[in-house]
Structures are given as C-alpha cells and as structure tokens.
Amino acid sequence: MTDRTQDTPRRPGEPALTALGLAAPAPDPADASPHAFPGGGRWRTEVPSCEGPEALAVVLAEADRLDVPVHRISQGSGVWMLTDAEITEMAGATAERGIELCLFTGPRGTWDTGGSVRTDSGGAGPRARGHDALAGCVEDAVRATGLGVGCLLVADEGVLWTLHRAREAGLLPADTTLKLSALVGPVNPASYAVYEGLGADSVNVPSDLTPAHLTEIRRVSAAPMDLYIEAPDDLGGFVRMYEVAELIRRGAPLYLKFGLAKAPGIYPYGHHLREAALASARERVRRGRLALDLLARHGADGGMAPLGDRTPPRLKRFPPPSP
Structure with missing residues (x-):
C-alpha cells in the first residue's frame, strides 16, 4: 500500500472536471459513517469463493505476488462439501497468516428438493427448509469450529439465531463469528438491524445499494458490512471500483469483497470444476490489486484495519428467549 499524500481523497477525474467547470459538489460530512x-481502521478485505485447499494456495500465492493484503477468505459450497483433512489444511494455512477463514453452513433451499425456488418468485430462496436442514447447518457449524474454523457463513435467519444462541451457550467457541450471506442480504436499515440482533457479526448487503442507502444503515447499526466491489453475475454483475472510496466513507466498517463477474458458477464445487475455480481464484486477487491501486491513486488508501485482526465491534443482540 502506498502512503497517502493528500489530507482529503480526490474524486475520480476531479482535477480535469474542475478545470472544465464540472466539479462535483463537496461531500456532506454528515453522510460519513462514524464507525470503525x-x-x-475502517475497511478490511475479503477474497470470496475459495472452494478448497488448492484454490486457497492459489489465492495466498497470488496475494503474495501482487502484494494484496487479505483479512478474510470465504467459501461458498459449504462445510459438507469438504473433508476433515481439507478443512484442517485450510484452517491451518489461514491461521499461519492471521487470515479469517469463513465456511458456508449446511443445506440451503436453492440446492434441496424444494421446487418453489425454481419458480419466477424464487420461493423461500436459500433458507434452510425444515428441521433436517436446520440440523444440517448446526452439524456443519459444530464440525467446522471443532476443526479450527473461526467464521461461519449463514443464509437463513433461523440458522443465524440458533448458532448465535449456541455460541452464547458455549456449544460453539465464544469467538466464533457469524457472517450473513449475500444471498439474503438486507436492503433497508430495519432489516439490517434485525440481522445484527439475531447474531450477525458482519452482514452482506446487495451490491446495488446506493451510497445513500449505506448511510441510512449506518445511522442504526455498527455491524460490519460486506460488499462486493465486483459482484458475481448471479448477484447482478455490478462493478463499482470507482466508488470504493465513497463506499468506505459511507459504509465503514466495511469488508471490500473482491468478486468476479463473467465467471462460471462453481457451487457446489468439485474437481470437475478445478480449472475454472483456480483461474477465477487467481483473478479475484488481481481484481483486489486493481481496487487497491485505485484507492492509492486517489489518496484514499489510508484507514485499512490491521492485518490479523478479526474482532467484530460490540453489537446489539436480541435477548435470549425465556426458558
């Protein structure tokens, strides 16, 4: 990362546009997030869709080559798609570097036998359908944390509340963090606050939220926000690199997720998808380098959180149910 040379980050194209009489209005300080x-630090980085030890090795090697700092690496296929040996290898490799490893929990509706998710309405989407699916998510959580995984990715509010209660009861390690999936990301301040109350330590929001939406959320919640700077096609395919500085200003504390548009879907991953998985893993890190270079050129690369720190803020939770 380069040192900042300006007290105030410049906007893209600002000097040329100002010279042409097309300067943008000054940012409103009231829009800035007060949280960190x-x-x-106000932002961390995440490389998503890292589907096994081989893809993880590619990400780590490419991060070294391109000097991309990584706070978190996440996986999308699920705990149940990895062997114990694979999980242990991934947990060990990330722990050596102080990187948080996040694995997806359990069955979800988009992959089970429910037909409604294949209708135009999408039905219940990725939620865990029935007691058995809930139990599968809990089984995954217990297994993953027992093998050294510190972060669990969740796509169902009931699963989230259950895992939070399990954490509070000592059934999961107390320092386990729970991350809400982009598949169910909230789109307004009230829903964001609900997921915080249910136990989320970071919350994916859809990549089409405007900067004003982020400010509205930050007025009610300090829970870290996860945001794809480049979203996969099934989440919209949005590319928002030129907005990164403003997204940080509005949304901090923010995880910058280096996704990849125009990439083949690889969930659930297996070796039949190996070449696509490794190539896309490598390119996600390169996309991260592009975003970080852009921040540096605009004097906005200050404020990154220290590497190795995965601690969430103290957050507001709903009270446990009465016995």
Whole structure:
C-alpha cells in the first residue's frame, strides 16, 4: 500500500472536471459513517469463493505476488462439501497468516428438493427448509469450529439465531463469528438491524445499494458490512471500483469483497470444476490489486484495519428467549 499524500481523497477525474467547470459538489460530512473496526481502521478485505485447499494456495500465492493484503477468505459450497483433512489444511494455512477463514453452513433451499425456488418468485430462496436442514447447518457449524474454523457463513435467519444462541451457550467457541450471506442480504436499515440482533457479526448487503442507502444503515447499526466491489453475475454483475472510496466513507466498517463477474458458477464445487475455480481464484486477487491501486491513486488508501485482526465491534443482540 502506498502512503497517502493528500489530507482529503480526490474524486475520480476531479482535477480535469474542475478545470472544465464540472466539479462535483463537496461531500456532506454528515453522510460519513462514524464507525470503525475495534482494532482501528475502517475497511478490511475479503477474497470470496475459495472452494478448497488448492484454490486457497492459489489465492495466498497470488496475494503474495501482487502484494494484496487479505483479512478474510470465504467459501461458498459449504462445510459438507469438504473433508476433515481439507478443512484442517485450510484452517491451518489461514491461521499461519492471521487470515479469517469463513465456511458456508449446511443445506440451503436453492440446492434441496424444494421446487418453489425454481419458480419466477424464487420461493423461500436459500433458507434452510425444515428441521433436517436446520440440523444440517448446526452439524456443519459444530464440525467446522471443532476443526479450527473461526467464521461461519449463514443464509437463513433461523440458522443465524440458533448458532448465535449456541455460541452464547458455549456449544460453539465464544469467538466464533457469524457472517450473513449475500444471498439474503438486507436492503433497508430495519432489516439490517434485525440481522445484527439475531447474531450477525458482519452482514452482506446487495451490491446495488446506493451510497445513500449505506448511510441510512449506518445511522442504526455498527455491524460490519460486506460488499462486493465486483459482484458475481448471479448477484447482478455490478462493478463499482470507482466508488470504493465513497463506499468506505459511507459504509465503514466495511469488508471490500473482491468478486468476479463473467465467471462460471462453481457451487457446489468439485474437481470437475478445478480449472475454472483456480483461474477465477487467481483473478479475484488481481481484481483486489486493481481496487487497491485505485484507492492509492486517489489518496484514499489510508484507514485499512490491521492485518490479523478479526474482532467484530460490540453489537446489539436480541435477548435470549425465556426458558
């Protein structure tokens, strides 16, 4: 990362547009998020869709080559798609570097036998259908944390509340973090606050939220926000690199997720998808380098949270149910 040379980050194209009489209005300080990560810093980085030890090795090697700092690496196929040996290898490799590893929990409606998710309405979407699917998510959580995984990715509000209660009851390690999937991301301040109350330590929001939407959320919640700077096609395919500085200003504490548009779907991953998985993993890191370079050119690359720190802020939770 380069040192900032300006007290105030410049906007894209600002000098040329100002010279032409097309300067943008000054940012409103009231729009800025007042929140930060506990260890200091306003943004962290995440490389998503890292589907096994081989893809993880590619991500780590490419991050070294391109000097891309990585706070979190996440997987989308699910705990149940990995062997114990694979999970242990991934947990060990990330722990050595102080990177948080996040694995997806359990069955979800988009992959089970429910037909409604294949209708135009999408039915119940990725939620865990029935007691058995809920139990599968809990089984995944217990297994993954027992093998050294510190972060669990969740796509159902009931699963989230159950895993939070399990964490509070000592059934999961107390420092386990729970991350809400982009598949169910909230789109307004009230729903964002609900997921915080249910136990989310970071919340994916859809990549089409405007900067004003992020400010509205930050007025009610300090829970870290996960946002694809480039979204996969099934989440819209949006590319928002030129907005990164403003997204940080409005949405901090923010995880910058280096996704990839125009990439083949690889969930659930297996070796039949190996070449696509490794190539896309490598390119996600390169996309991260592009975003970080853009921040540096605009003098906006300050404020990154320290590497190795995965602590979430102290957040507001709903009270446990009465016995």
